[in-house]
Amino acid sequence: METKGTIAALDIGTSEVKLIVGELLGGTLNVLAEGSAPSAGVKRGVIVDIDQTVHAIKQAVTEVERTLGEPIGEVYVAISGEHIQVKDCQGMTSIKGEDNEITDDDVKDVLHSAMVMRIPNELSVVDVLPKTFTVDQQTEITDPRGMIGYRLEVTGKLIIGAKTILHSIKRSIERAGLELAGYVLESLAVSRIAASIDELELGVGIIDIGHETTTLSIYEKNDLVYSTTLPYGGDHLTRDLTYKMNCKYQDAKLAKEEYGVALEALGDPEEKVSYVTINGEHRFEPQSEIGFVLEARLEEIFEMIQKRMTQAGYAHMNSGLILCGGSSSLPGIDQLGKRIFKQSVNVYQPASLGIRHPKYAVAAGMLRYVLSRSTVSKSGFDRAEEKEVVAHGREQDALLMNEQASPAREERPTREQPPKEKKSFSSFFEKFFG
Numbered sequence: 406m407e408t409k410g411t412i413a414a415l416d417i418g419t420s421e422v423k424l425i426v427g428e429l430l431g432g433t434l435n436v437l438a439e440g441s442a443p444s445a446g447v448k449r450g451v452i453v454d455i456d457q458t459v460h461a462i463k464q465a466v467t468e469v470e471r472t473l474g475e476p477i478g479e480v481y482v483a484i485s486g487e488h489i490q491v492k493d494c495q496g497m498t499s500i501k502g503e504d505n506e507i508t509d510d511d512v513k514d515v516l517h518s519a520m521v522m523r524i525p526n527e528l529s530v531v532d533v534l535p536k537t538f539t540v541d542q543q544t545e546i547t548d549p550r551g552m553i554g555y556r557l558e559v560t561g562k563l564i565i566g567a568k569t570i571l572h573s574i575k576r577s578i579e580r581a582g583l584e585l586a587g588y589v590l591e592s593l594a595v596s597r598i599a600a601s602i603d604e605l606e607l608g609v610g611i612i613d614i615g616h617e618t619t620t621l622s623i624y625e626k627n628d629l630v631y632s633t634t635l636p637y638g639g640d641h642l643t644r645d646l647t648y649k650m651n652c653k654y655q656d657a658k659l660a661k662e663e664y665g666v667a668l669e670a671l672g673d674p675e676e677k678v679s680y681v682t683i684n685g686e687h688r689f690e691p692q693s694e695i696g697f698v699l700e701a702r703l704e705e706i707f708e709m710i711q712k713r714m715t716q717a718g719y720a721h722m723n724s725g726l727i728l729c730g731g732s733s734s735l736p737g738i739d740q741l742g743k744r745i746f747k748q749s750v751n752v753y754q755p756a757s758l759g760i761r762h763p764k765y766a767v768a769a770g771m772l773r774y775v776l777s778r779s780t781v782s783k784s785g786f787d788r789a790e791e792k793e794v795v796a797h798g799r800e801q802d803a804l805l806m807n808e809q810a811s812p813a814r815e816e817r818p819t820r821e822q823p824p825k826e827k828k829s830f831s832s833f834f835e836k837f838f839g
């Protein structure tokens with residue numbers, strides 16, 4: 406993209422690749438084009454087939470370029486999932502200029518020193534997020550450039566990911582004819598779009614219910630304090646319906662997306678979905694029955710999230726919870742959330758941005774995140790990507806570790822077929838999670 410201040414954000418999801426191009430005009434996000442394509446090469450948010458992923462990225466790019474009328478050059482890409490870790494970091498450098506005035510290069514140097522951390526070979530630092538700087542004795546500085554001193558220190562956070570997974574992302578982007586501008590953590594991206602500054606400050610949980618994953622991100626004092634990913638999402642809702650309706654996956658998906666409701670009580674028993682079973686029989690499924698199946702599975706997913714929130718010490722958030730991701734478009738999902746979480750639950754409403762669907766929350770959030778990121782913080786992007794980590798320095802305590810990195814064995818149920826009654830759903834999961 407040639408236009409100054411315009412960027413492209415790519416979300417390589419399990420069910421769809423999403424691409425948005427936009428700009429920030431006076432603090433307002435202006436979406437210029439959006440596109441999506443079915444993604445076949447991704448499992449639980451991780452690329453497992455580069456060829457198929459390249460194909461999907463190219464399809465989304467073609468759609469967006471058609472709207473834009475110009476080619477896309479570089480893209481920011483979202484990263485998430487089991488392999489991501491966020492760690493506290495600190496760095497220090499001496500100020501080099503003759504007049505001791507802090508320059509961009511000094512900031513880059515101090516951020517670079519903050520990345521020097523002992524981490525296993527298979528991991529790579531993808532970004533550094535400075536929180537505050539210290540110049541000699543003066544602390545709590547947000548931008549030290551132009552100040553005078555001898556010693557510059559920084560504290561912040563490092564985003565670390567698995568090299569193999571990052572490599573597949575980079576390779577897929579390059580093979581699709583694009584350049585990688587930088588990685589953005591999905592949890593940070595959605596926070597910029599789905600929640601207000603006040604909510605992030607007071608404390609809020611954001612739940613992204615995607616296709617094969619559901620990610621919870623907790624914010625307090627404008628800081629990401631906890632994040633976790635569960636291997637469940639809309640795919641499980643669809644699969645449950647295939648068993649209930651004894652039909653093909655695509656028919657169940659259509660029934661879910663067109664007629665699905667998150668609460669049995671919201672479904673109209675008189676409203677019936679016509680479909681053909683796997684044996685070729687014509688049948689009608691009442692909307693309330695579809696709601697019954699979806700409610701049971703969503704209830705289980707929410708209960709798992711609630712358990713994680715309680716374990717992490719964030720059972721109740723001052724500003725409540727916000728739902729986003731494709732599966733959050735099910736009517737009544739906020740009511741179900743309120744019932745389970747016993748706090749305020751709202752669905753992210755993308756309409757105000759001209760984005761049609763909550764599945765674009767990650768990509769739209771990336772736009773805002775990158776475009777509003779301070780210049781001082783952006784220095785991190787230059788040095789972070791694909792950086793080889795030098796093996797010295799003291800490793801800081803892990804602030805946040807995705808709990809799926811070493812998932813508890815009981816959280817990987819293998820049985821696909823859902824039992825027929827709602828009660829049985831509960832007992833099925835209780836067996837594993839209870």
Ligand SMILES: Nc1ncnc2c1ncn2[C@@H]1O[C@H](COP(=O)(O)OP(=O)(O)OP(=O)(O)O)[C@@H](O)[C@H]1O
Pocket residue numbers: 417418419420421422449450614615616617618619638639640658661662663665730731732733734735763764
């Ligand atoms: N109107 C709708 N009602 C119900 N579910 C929907 C609707 N629209 C999309 N979905 C579901 O949302 C899911 C896709 O959401 P999203 O694009 O956020 O996932 P993803 O990013 O591809 O997956 P993941 O985040 O797990 O990698 C699919 O399971 C899809 O069936």
Ligand SMILES: [Mg+2]
Pocket residue numbers: 418419615616730767
């Ligand atoms: Mg997603």
